[in-house]
Amino acid sequence: MSQTAHTIEAVHHIGMTVASLETALRFWEAFLGKPARWTTVLDRPYLSRVVGYPNVAINAAFIDLPGGGVIELLDYRVAGRTANADATANPGNVHLCLKVADARSTWQRAVDCGAKPISPDxxxxxxxxxxxGAxxxxxxxxxxxxxxxxxxPRKDRSA
Incomplete structure (x- = not known):
């Protein structure tokens, strides 16, 4: 097999399993200032083979991120779902990092949209x-x- 066959080209999307698609959409649409590109129910037979849940149906929404990339919000219609503990130090915890022009104003926008700050300052x-400097x-x-x-980090504008 050639080296090209193993080349990673780009991030395609970031998937987030959510308890409520409506709640997740409320945050992302307000925070990004635009609606989801597509909402649907994913229920094709291939999906059960991919995710490992027989006859699965998933309420889904796809939201385009600035600069490329897509957030895929997935609300699985299966019994027995439990929430993961939200502590960053827990194994399996993942975070999404967005590069922003102004951390303070974007932080405030996220808080205004319902985000809970880790550092209250x-x-x-x-x-x-x-x-x-970042x-x-x-x-x-x-x-x-x-x-x-x-x-x-902001570049020194006096140079």
Missing amino acids: GPVAIDGGPNI QAAYLRIHDGITLELFQT
């Missing part, structure tokens, strides 16, 4: 390592999912 200045903030959104906002 807002974005934190990074004071060491390769991202020195700002970052973690927030909890629907279903305990962690959203990170990351503002790259």
